[in-house]
Amino acid sequence: MTSRTPRPRERGIPEATVARLPLYLRALHGLSERGTPTVSSEELASVAGVNSAKLRKDLSHLGSYGTRGVGYDVEYLIYQISRELGLTQDWSVAITGAGNLGRALANYGGFGTRGFRIAALLDADPAMVGHEVAGLQVRHIDTLEDVVAKENVSICVIATPAAAAQGVCDRFVGAGVTSILNFAPMVLNVPDHVDVRKVDLSIELQILAFHEQRKAGGDKGPEWVGALDQ
Amino acid sequence: MTSRTPRPRERGIPEATVARLPLYLRALHGLSERGTPTVSSEELASVAGVNSAKLRKDLSHLGSYGTRGVGYDVEYLIYQISRELGLTQDWSVAITGAGNLGRALANYGGFGTRGFRIAALLDADPAMVGHEVAGLQVRHIDTLEDVVAKENVSICVIATPAAAAQGVCDRFVGAGVTSILNFAPMVLNVPDHVDVRKVDLSIELQILAFHEQRKAGGDKGPEWVGALDQ
DNA sequence: TCCACTTTGTGCGTGCATTCACAAGGGCGT
């Protein structure tokens, strides 16, 4: 654990691994709060709900940060994963759509804790503009380009009705934003260099319904699989 | 479109396909509303934002519902996908946690439209119980088992703080619920026959931050990939 | 110093997912 320079490991972390790193990070924070100094891949994998071999392979993509016979230093691993995910810097986030969902997101305390700062809450409804939500004044959508530039927004959240989502998306992209989290139930059209991730509750429920139907269907033979990956 | 019996296609739809069917369904509903009678795999794939070969292979898992040289009948395909996903029946959903998120979910109109009925909204806070949200009285968490039995709940949504999630989960599982949608930032422990899907905003943001950092990092060579799958 | 024990990091086999490319099939005009 002396601070050697452990070969930053050529760029190429698998997407599946990237998606699990936040899970490990959360588990590690839990261990850290309880004062645990080191953790084995077996323990950490158990807390994070994954296979221990998978965990070790995931971590090996970042470098060799473990100690054989001992495990991983919790604080050191937290730092390394945070650095890899880009959480050692702060990110300004703009939320668009101050409706039910947008306000819930703005009120959610879980963002700030991990390097994300809600820089602005935008809405098109004049009746909404000016209201204070979670210590933030709702601003008019016309100020979008201004907000992106002045607040240095790099990630935006779209929580408008589906019909407005593509328009809002285009304006963010035009203003230089290249990461979008979309809650509107529609597929956004963006240039190749822009990343979009979507959250769609309706789709999640439909997937659950599919499996539920299969279970209830009582087909010949108990052949449904196990719990889905979390 | 005569009602033949087209061989229900042996059970075994790939999970990746199941996750995309709702996407196709949404696109088809859009086409249906605009009166489009038939659609080619190319067009539908474009609207749904996927590769057309993938779309055809996905649909082929349900059966041979297309017509070569013509495409797919929109209404017929809507019916077939709905049936496969289990949307031809209604599902009762119980939401637990009437906080910011739980209330936003309850107020969201997009559930009822596709066969999901919010049967109950549960909370542990006595001050919250009895309040009306989206035409629904918030009920006390103690009535959980009652609600599951009487309302025939098969899917539950957990929107409580993380600390309470596992306990609530256990009670739902004990009451016979086998499909869970979890918003709390923690890994739920469930028996094998229970399906859990999670939605974690914080993880989504962290994944975006990772890619954002890579883009900004300006490593040697423009070698970041494209837009993520939506 | 040496040995037994623990745990990491990874080579390898397996299976799933994606995409290409095309033969098979169906409609339509002549």
Next chain:
DNA sequence: ACGCCCTTGTGAATGCACGCACAAAGTGGA
């Protein structure tokens, strides 16, 4: 009735992901 054109459905190739199983490596005790 025939042949052209369009689109589906799928074989095959490639690549990614997962998990086993083990050698390598570090610890601690004697």
